[in-house]
Amino acid sequence: MSLLELDDVSVTYKLAGGELPAVRGVSLSLEAGEAVGVVGESGSGKSTLAMALLRLLPRDARISGRILLDGEDVLAMSWGRLRAVRWAQASIVFQGAQHGLNPVHRIGDQIAEPLLIHKLASPDQARRRVAELLDQVGLPGWRAKSYPHELSGGQRQRVMIAMALACEPRLIVADEPTTALDVMVQAQVLTLIRELIATDDISLLMISHDLSVLADLCDRLAVMYAGRVVETGPADGTFTHPYSRALAAAFPTIGDLSSRLAPKGLGGDPPDPLQLPSGCAFHPRCPVALDTCSTVSIELRPAGERRTAACVLAGEAV
Amino acid sequence: MLEANNLAVEFAGRGRRARAVDGVNLSVGAGEIVALVGESGCGKTTLARTLLGLERPTSGEVRYDGSALSHRGRALKAYRRQVQLILQDPMGSLNPRQTVYEAVAEGPRIHGLPDEEQVVAEALSRAGLRPPERFFLRYPHELSGGQRQRVVIAGALALNPKVLIADEPVASLDASVRGEILALLLRLRNELGLSALVVTHDLGLAWNIADRVAVMYLGRIVESGPVEQILTAPQHPYTQALLSVLPESPDRIVLTGEPPDPTRIPTGCRFHPRCQLLASGKAAAAGIDTACHSEPLPILSSAADPQTACHLTLVDS
Ligand SMILES: Nc1ncnc2c1ncn2[C@@H]1O[C@H](COP(=O)(O)OP(=O)(O)O)[C@@H](O)[C@H]1O
Ligand SMILES: Nc1ncnc2c1ncn2[C@@H]1O[C@H](COP(=O)(O)OP(=O)(O)O)[C@@H](O)[C@H]1O
Ligand code: SF4
Numbered sequence: 001m002s003l004l005e006l007d008d009v010s011v012t013y014k015l016a017g018g019e020l021p022a023v024r025g026v027s028l029s030l031e032a033g034e035a036v037g038v039v040g041e042s043g044s045g046k047s048t049l050a051m052a053l054l055r056l057l058p059r060d061a062r063i064s065g066r067i068l069l070d071g072e073d074v075l076a077m078s079w080g081r082l083r084a085v086r087w088a089q090a091s092i093v094f095q096g097a098q099h100g101l102n103p104v105h106r107i108g109d110q111i112a113e114p115l116l117i118h119k120l121a122s123p124d125q126a127r128r129r130v131a132e133l134l135d136q137v138g139l140p141g142w143r144a145k146s147y148p149h150e151l152s153g154g155q156r157q158r159v160m161i162a163m164a165l166a167c168e169p170r171l172i173v174a175d176e177p178t179t180a181l182d183v184m185v186q187a188q189v190l191t192l193i194r195e196l197i198a199t200d201d202i203s204l205l206m207i208s209h210d211l212s213v214l215a216d217l218c219d220r221l222a223v224m225y226a227g228r229v230v231e232t233g234p235a236d237g238t239f240t241h242p243y244s245r246a247l248a249a250a251f252p253t254i255g256d257l258s259s260r261l262a263p264k265g266l267g268g269d270p271p272d273p274l275q276l277p278s279g280c281a282f283h284p285r286c287p288v289a290l291d292t293c294s295t296v297s298i299e300l301r302p303a304g305e306r307r308t309a310a311c312v313l314a315g316e317a318v
Numbered sequence: 319m320l321e322a323n324n325l326a327v328e329f330a331g332r333g334r335r336a337r338a339v340d341g342v343n344l345s346v347g348a349g350e351i352v353a354l355v356g357e358s359g360c361g362k363t364t365l366a367r368t369l370l371g372l373e374r375p376t377s378g379e380v381r382y383d384g385s386a387l388s389h390r391g392r393a394l395k396a397y398r399r400q401v402q403l404i405l406q407d408p409m410g411s412l413n414p415r416q417t418v419y420e421a422v423a424e425g426p427r428i429h430g431l432p433d434e435e436q437v438v439a440e441a442l443s444r445a446g447l448r449p450p451e452r453f454f455l456r457y458p459h460e461l462s463g464g465q466r467q468r469v470v471i472a473g474a475l476a477l478n479p480k481v482l483i484a485d486e487p488v489a490s491l492d493a494s495v496r497g498e499i500l501a502l503l504l505r506l507r508n509e510l511g512l513s514a515l516v517v518t519h520d521l522g523l524a525w526n527i528a529d530r531v532a533v534m535y536l537g538r539i540v541e542s543g544p545v546e547q548i549l550t551a552p553q554h555p556y557t558q559a560l561l562s563v564l565p566e567s568p569d570r571i572v573l574t575g576e577p578p579d580p581t582r583i584p585t586g587c588r589f590h591p592r593c594q595l596l597a598s599g600k601a602a603a604a605g606i607d608t609a610c611h612s613e614p615l616p617i618l619s620s621a622a623d624p625q626t627a628c629h630l631t632l633v634d635s
């Protein structure tokens with residue numbers, strides 16, 4: 001059984017002017033011990049998907065489909081059960097550590113909070129566990145007494161990771177955990193995440209707009225476009241979908257002469273979710289689109305070794 | 319074309335002074351694209367603003383077309399027509415209540431250029447917003463991020479500048495759009511002969527569009543030279559570390575600690591507290607460790623050939 005299984009998950013936001021389909025029929029699974037990356041441009045629905053996993057979405061969002069966490073249907077859970085599952089089985093590290101840290105509480109108390117709420121530790125044990133966790137994320141123990149504003153961005157992100165680890169969950173969902181950080185600090189945090197998934201029995205679902213970060217860290221990748229997964233496959237393989245290919249080309253490899261003085265982009269703009277193009281949502285920007293692409297919507301289909309892609313050309317020579 | 323000579327910019331803070339730019343020589347030749355890279359807080363924006371005359375240097379000077387930049391009203395205004403700034407965040411640098419037309423026409427109006435409508439239309443289409451008339455009456459919120467950045471670029475192009483200074487021009491854009499904006503900057507250079515200084519923390523961007531790169535650390539340029547050479551065979555330990563943390567590079571050198579503080583610039587080599595060669599004993603083996611701790615390094619010149627401010631390379635050469 002997969003640790004996490006999404007089956008045809010959709011999320012729609014109700015707006016004054018209509019409905020916004022943010023996630024459209026996503027199916028995806030993650031095995032125990034696996035690291036899966038979800039990549040896509042801003043607005044493609046990544047954060048909405050992450051929040052849907054633990055039902056952290058705002059009230060105006062409607063979820064459909066099925067989300068199985070360790071075999072248990074998340075959408076059918078009572079609030080009490082959901083509270084128990086959050087932190088203890090799966091926890092989320094959010095983008096840029098903006099959310100999540102309370103400015104008026106010491107960070108030690110914030111890390112201990114899920115332990116105490118879930119009655120997993122006495123106050124004394126919690127204190128020891130906090131010291132252990134801080135050490136694990138590379139912060140000195142005395143930092144437990146600090147307030148969030150006394151820490152740098154990189155240190156706050158470490159605290160968020162310590163919080164996520166506190167109850168020893170089996171799944172960590174990390175939503176752009178390094179996006180607001182500087183290159184070297186980003187490398188420090190990525191090293192930490194890499195160590196965590198290598199040593200502990202922790203699975204990772206990592207979300208980023210930066211393909212290069214994910215390709216390096218994850219076993220498998222899912223590419224999102226306009227609320228859909230348009231490709232899945234091993235992180236070290238070659239993409240099939242024309243969108244994934246364009247995304248990969250946008251991150252040059254230094255030393256690769258074909259990208260020297262030749263930046264590669266993609267014409268057109270990301271689609272407006274309120275006016276999605278017909279057929280394959282990518283067709284207006286697609287360099288190899290066929291006539292049928294504007295009318296026929298394509299589901300994920302086999303596209304090589306452990307790879308699926310939602311493109312008419314998938315499985316054929318592109 | 320545009321040159322910084324021994325430029326220093328200090329800010330008075332509470333107590334200590336921040337030496338944001340601490341002795342920089344840098345030149346951007348005609349039709350040349352130079353990338354200025356480094357971690358945040360190393361002084362890139364301050365250097366860029368000083369080159370534009372928006373910040374007064376504490377010492378040293380900015381030279382343009384052979385003469386020193388004057389901070390007096392008329393001369394500065396004329397200078398600002400030649401050297402244009404493109405900012406990072408297109409949403410922040412556009413007024414949400416101003417149409418695209420008004421935004422692009424602002425510069426030409428201040429400088430009293432004739433044929434305003436034609437100037438605006440031409441600038442928009444050079445920036446890739448075609449047909450330009452279709453964009454005249456749009457507001458920023460009706461545009462995508464990439465289109466907004468094009469409007470900002472059009473605003474700069476409207477004055478027919480010789481040099482663009484772009485501060486993180488694609489940092490807030492999506493990956494697929496990023497390439498298009500970089501291609502635009504490259505095309506402006508190829509077709510109009512514009513020079514550009516592109517400030518970025520992204521080494522891939524330098525590889526994509528720059529001829530030369532200057533690596534800045536704590537207010538100084540520590541390595542500079544042609545992009546191919548510096549990015550494929552870096553000599554300075556800091557440049558080596560920056561390149562090593564890119565995905566796909568085999569051996570990561572992850573420097574510890576945070577980007578350093580310009581109010582406390584270390585003695586000797588300013589990089590020494592984080593230097594991996596010093597920490598691993600390689601510097602000591604080469605007999606330079608005392609120098610690393612206590613002997614300041616010379617300021618690199620603005621010459622185009624490769625240069626490195628490290629005691630090890632001084633010993634080697
Ligand atoms: N709370 C919300 N209410 C309405 N629309 C939202 C809300 N959150 C996100 N959206 C919209 O849903 C789409 C997907 O957003 P998001 O999941 O944040 O994407 P990503 O994380 O990939 O950038 C976007 O069009 C966004 O504007
Ligand atoms: N107006 C200012 N007043 C005081 N300190 C400043 C000012 N502008 C920048 N600094 C300081 O100067 C240093 C360099 O900043 P900046 O030039 O913005 O770096 P970068 O663009 O490389 O991130 C930073 O430590 C910053 O805090
Ligand atoms: S001078 Fe010494 S401390 Fe500085 S970069 Fe070179 S080896 Fe490292």
Ligand SMILES: [Mg+2]
Pocket residue numbers: 046047048176
């Ligand atoms: Mg997001």
Ligand SMILES: [Mg+2]
Pocket residue numbers: 359362363485
């Ligand atoms: Mg800056």
